[in-house]
Amino acid sequence: MTHGPGISGLIMEEPLLWEKGKQGRTAFSMPDQDVPEATVEIDKNLLGDGPDFPDLSEVDVVRHYTRLSGWNFGIDTGMYPLGSCTMKYNPKINEKMAATPGIATSHPLLADELSQGTLQIMFELQTFLASLTGMDAVSLQPAAGAQGEMAGMLMFAAWFRKKGEKRTKILIPDTAHGTNPASAALCGFKPVLLQSGSDGTLDAKSVAELMDEETVGIMLTNPNTLGLFEQSIREITAIVHERGGLVYGDGANMNAVMGIVDFKRCGIDIMHLNLHKTFSTPHGGGGPGAGPICVVDELADFLPIPRVIKSGDKYHLQYDCPDSIGRLHAFFGNYGVLVKAYSYILSMGAENLQKASQLAVLNANYIRESLRDVLHLAYDKPCMHECVFSDKKQQEYKITTLDMAKRLIDHGYHPPTIYFPLVVPGAIMIEPTETENKDDLDQFIDVFKDIIQEARENGELLRQAPTRTKLRRLDETQAARKPCLTG
């Protein structure tokens, strides 16, 4: 039986921070009190006793987080084929660059002439992203993909407001990421569900049926969240444009098509990119991300402020944009994340980025071909950066997607994305990314096959999984029914 890298070993238990500590201990190096102690000239009733934080020593804190880290799994630990998430390797040098003194220490409110380095990075990144997507103008404000979507939706609204049109609906495919309808709703649009066809992609006809004068347009993802390229994209965008609508593109899956697809040519008007996916900035256990939006010229005036412009050899922040939807972030978005993506793009160059997309797609197709005999393939079409299976074939053994996912953990793999997209019941969405090599993919495939065999022969192994982890399956129902959010 093939075995993944997962084995059992010694790790350390560790209590909650406030279950340690003793009053009077300290882990902070006290700065010099080089000014006299001032008497506090604040009303007594405005003053407090300070929070009930535990007092710890430096080694207490160090052991705490060192031990906690041992219960976690990151890309550096092993393969993390989480579909729709693009968990590629995060280069160490990017971290170092973002921490460059002078870059990491810069204050956001300095005058432009005092932060030319900061602004140059932003300006060049804007240019790079425009070139990568084929679009015309870029704003780096959005702090994540969802905020990019929101910016896009606000721009839709502003566009129609300016045109004096009142439209309230928006078409969103059933395969869309949940943030799409949520962002649209936040901006006052009513999502209209667009059913994807039986082949997993959109049918221009259904768009034609639904796209009307009350509809601002469409919000679609290409390649979509099934890992499929929307082949009717040109027809769809043409229909929407014909009827006065706009097209929003969710570019979270850009990793499949760098240097391969031109989104402007596809007819996209606004799109966001997830720098924390395609451009290798680490996910940090949930964030921070960055979700810049790229638009065609016609929409540039509506972009959030500020953008960076260059005049002569100087860089400036541009605030004077009367049509702008305004500001999304207190300053320039997650600037440090932008720096890492900038560093990555400079390290890769055009050729390597295109190669990365090719290899990401190769890896996904390789897994698709290698597992299609044992797992039900949701759509039998060439896939892009990810492939979607389901647990259909395992149902007769009463084994679910969840069981297989949890068993992968014991073997040392992070499970794929499961039960998403919703259109595929029991979905198993695998996105290997380009940074996994063939040997590691082969081992993963073999282990997955073995798990499927176990499903037939010894299903309990799967239902009980994981068993090697510090904790077994957790009771999510109790957590939600009696929420305990603080200790």
Place this chain on the structure above:
Amino acid sequence: MTHGPGISGLIMEEPLLWEKGKQGRTAFSMPDQDVPEATVEIDKNLLGDGPDFPDLSEVDVVRHYTRLSGWNFGIDTGMYPLGSCTMKYNPKINEKMAATPGIATSHPLLADELSQGTLQIMFELQTFLASLTGMDAVSLQPAAGAQGEMAGMLMFAAWFRKKGEKRTKILIPDTAHGTNPASAALCGFKPVLLQSGSDGTLDAKSVAELMDEETVGIMLTNPNTLGLFEQSIREITAIVHERGGLVYGDGANMNAVMGIVDFKRCGIDIMHLNLHKTFSTPHGGGGPGAGPICVVDELADFLPIPRVIKSGDKYHLQYDCPDSIGRLHAFFGNYGVLVKAYSYILSMGAENLQKASQLAVLNANYIRESLRDVLHLAYDKPCMHECVFSDKKQQEYKITTLDMAKRLIDHGYHPPTIYFPLVVPGAIMIEPTETENKDDLDQFIDVFKDIIQEARENGELLRQAPTRTKLRRLDETQAARKPCLTG
């Protein structure tokens, strides 16, 4: 039953480096070829094909070492009460300081005026160590304690050579660390075994009996490796000096007596310090260390070269020392380690260093008192920084020191030093250091007591230990009989 922090969890297996990799992969960022490729003007028969190294990608290397680190245990993981090793917490800021650009990048052969920063650190550290020990002059050359010992022994030899005396023997107590006799022998001296008394310390009388005109002197450790202060030190050094001998002090246990003992007043002529013990530089899984030697004025001329001197406000390397034993290291010893110790001393100051010694001794005495009922105490005397037990009480259950040590591993503690010093059969030498807090000591003590109870009730648990680690007990005999040192 009390439980230490050790539990079982998911860790990752990982093959040897060359069991991964594929020719043509690369993990190194290739520098620009900004000069023309030169034709190699070297005889063909001097050229080779380069070594058979595996070609890996960056993520291959990253995962390799990330996974390997998961099989290891450091101070940051948990308590590491390895006697005689002073495994105290290693502050993060020291690493940062040693990596300061300009400090970490300096070339050792630059002219003095181009490396004043480098030299100032050395000069001040020399001064600090002199002040800490009470001695007069310091050399930072020795790369570790053992090299410091060797330097001392060479200075002994040089001293008597200069005096025209021919002495060949040296007194070394049976409790001495193995490096002491090895260093003495390397320098041409014949170690004469000095038996420690039944109370674990040296008897001035036995020194008086052995110290003769053929003997260069004595090499002793104070506090000694049993964690006891040599109370007859003044008498012993007086006897040795009276008979024309010199006294070498192994200062590896300095952590017990900072600001408390003056080694010059004790009659020590030369001593080394282990910066990687007392001064918190990390042990790095075996090194690098630093073993500066401190001497009294009379011996200063014999110190290794170069030393740093200050004239006016400039620092200089001093090479012109005709009596010097010469150079021990290609450059200035393990300079980066010196920087970390310097950083530590500056962070602590005199008062905190003394406090550190007090707390180190308090912690050791606390463990001694807390475990003395269940473990046989080798010597019933107040201890300094460490206390020594043995497995005498467990012998009736056929449980050895090794079994108890291995069982501690399962509980998440690094075992104490075992079977050393040799004068205590089945020795268990515990040195908690000052950076462990009372709660953690209490938990350790409780776990140790429980293990001792297990020894009585279920000895197999101990004999089979460890069971939680990636590997169980390893076959050291096979390793030595059929050595396999390369793969």
Place this chain on the structure above:
Amino acid sequence: MRYLPHTEKEIEAMLAVTGHGQLEELFAHIPEDCRYQGDMKLPEPLSEWALSDHFQSLAANNYSTSAKAVLLGAGSYSHYIPEMVPSLIQRSEFLTAYTPYQPEMAQGTLQGIFEYQTLTARLLGMEVANASMYDGASALAEALLMALRIAHKKHTVAISSAIHPYYREVVHTYLQAGIFNIIELPVAENGRTDLAGLKEIDDLAAVALQSPNFFGVIEDLETASREIHAAEALFITCFTEPFAYGLLRSPGISGADIVCGEGQSFGMPQSSGGPGLGMFACLKKHQRNIPGRVAGETVDIEGKRGYVLTLSTREQHIRREKATSNICSNQGICTLTAAAYMASLGATGLRRVAKLNYDKAAYLKNGLVQAGAKLLFSGPTFNEFVLTFADDFKPVRQRLLDKGIIAGLELSRFYKEYEKAYLFCVTETVARTVLDEVIEEVRS
């Protein structure tokens, strides 16, 4: 390329399995008229070393590289970060993990978030906290949206003009598509928000104040709480400088219903304003209305304590357009950073560093007043304050700039009405010698 592991041979072998002749064929089904034309216009790839050189030269074009002190706060603060904090939190098990969707593989992240939520709630005097918002500004916008959800019949919110101007801009952006009214409350003589007009406002769902506010002035939250609750509105407070709560009564104890703000001060470098950390806390009764992710305690099938992401029915994965917010990726690693920072400080350290901020700011404030400057507002301050200068301050400020000191922020950039006024900030990182230099320059 070192990030792309495939050798030519492997690519061939894999293409044989997928049934393609070459890499390009993988994209054969993409319509020609969608294709990228030619090559992307990007610079030639840089080696790690050329990249480092490039960053050195970029950094050299930033003033902060050589500045002695930047006496600016206004939402971004210079505080000391113990080396231990980044070295722990950047451990790759934390940094390179995704959102903890598989809790068995992410207990480190999850316990870390749970601890962050708890310390945040304790700091702010609240009952529950979420696992972060993008930043202080969007947190405030989401707090207002949350209040509008809770008071679902009402459509008006009032926000103080003493709230950070950019935060207010973000609020306007977030709320622009809705059918909401935003009223800005004026500033009184003492620099506090003037709440006198509240009674006049109909349909009021919530009132938001910032304390210390943009002018550094500490609002009287308890009094405000009474007045706002009397107007049957929810009381939202926000902040840009959490260090203040080492000294001040927490917003929660003062009566706030929702508290949010920016956590950058707790261990994040300023980095031109991001990534920071939107902190967000509220009363327990509102917890199912909170936006964003939360971690909660539970047990595993063996009854062992553990943590999971919970209350996900509020989120867009499940609720889609009916979610409490569209936020998905949040500021994950920043929560761990803030928690480690708060843990490093401890109760004792937070109080002492907060006091030191107060002391240093007081030193400069008093020194400058003695040197002839005037306080614009009479209200009490923490580590920021506004001064006006009789003579033109610009040349003085330029001379200080030449010496490596940024002396305050021109307030008229944000408030046209306050001419010749400057907002100063002094934290524990500014040496007394620098403060003396500023005072001296102003005096002369």
Place this chain on the structure above:
Amino acid sequence: MRYLPHTEKEIEAMLAVTGHGQLEELFAHIPEDCRYQGDMKLPEPLSEWALSDHFQSLAANNYSTSAKAVLLGAGSYSHYIPEMVPSLIQRSEFLTAYTPYQPEMAQGTLQGIFEYQTLTARLLGMEVANASMYDGASALAEALLMALRIAHKKHTVAISSAIHPYYREVVHTYLQAGIFNIIELPVAENGRTDLAGLKEIDDLAAVALQSPNFFGVIEDLETASREIHAAEALFITCFTEPFAYGLLRSPGISGADIVCGEGQSFGMPQSSGGPGLGMFACLKKHQRNIPGRVAGETVDIEGKRGYVLTLSTREQHIRREKATSNICSNQGICTLTAAAYMASLGATGLRRVAKLNYDKAAYLKNGLVQAGAKLLFSGPTFNEFVLTFADDFKPVRQRLLDKGIIAGLELSRFYKEYEKAYLFCVTETVARTVLDEVIEEVRS
């Protein structure tokens, strides 16, 4: 103090257990006349931040802080270190561990050392390697001592005068106490060691050469091997620049019995010369005579492959004064650094970077020769070479110094006989623009 966790209360409670009234009493048994008098004279403690400032000012006093290029090698080399290497090896599980005496808790260190030994042996063409010596110099001294142990009846060793002068000094230090003779072999016209005199030497245990030697000249090891073995001596080679073996035939294939040298080039910062890494390898038949620690492969009680420190009967823990060496702490973490560095390079990368060193050095060498300098030696070189200058080079060198370039090492510092000669080193880190600047300055 943040490193000292004890609260006053805890100290009291613990003293109650140990039976002491106060901390000082713990030392009551230490005789009064051994006691430290008064307080230690040390500076007042610095906070983390004051310490950082102090280091900044120290660094500012080092030329290297602002230097454009230091064209010096001579035992310490400037090579690019991929950011990945330190970030991996400084993981605290490696960095804060002790020597792996408990193998079950230290398989990471142990496998890491085993891999280091293997890559080292492969690099040097040897069969076995140890787990490191302090540095290249002491490694050479220990190699000679080892040879003397093997050839236990003989007492003479010959070392080339083209070996790094400081390495020779260390050899003299290490061997001074023994009854050994050290003969220094002269340098021939071509910069290689002149072995002609070997036949005359009696009682010869070993001969040591360095290649590339101190002058950068590549020795003809194969020929030397024949002559040395013909003299019935062991052949030791040493090196200061392991990158050379990316291009050159390995010493092992050339016939060496023991190979040692300095591994700093493989991932360690120069750090004024330490910590570096003494690499040490030999033929398998000598493995029980090797100094220092070694890791070896074995199995656990379940038959699983694992690693332990082995052959410890050679070491001082067991053999005490009969040990093969007194070395105990070695350069532990540096071995992991070197292994990770070698793994990062791979066979392909090592070869390419080595060639680039060659190319850049050749560029400067040829450029300076064309500008009028003369080669002191005719032998082939790798990335170091010696030039002499007809005119006085000192003012040129000073001008370059003012521009941030250290142009070579004055050879007369070490060899009085070579006046006006300078040893240059060029690695992959030096930009062509710098080399052109040097050539231009010499030409004009």
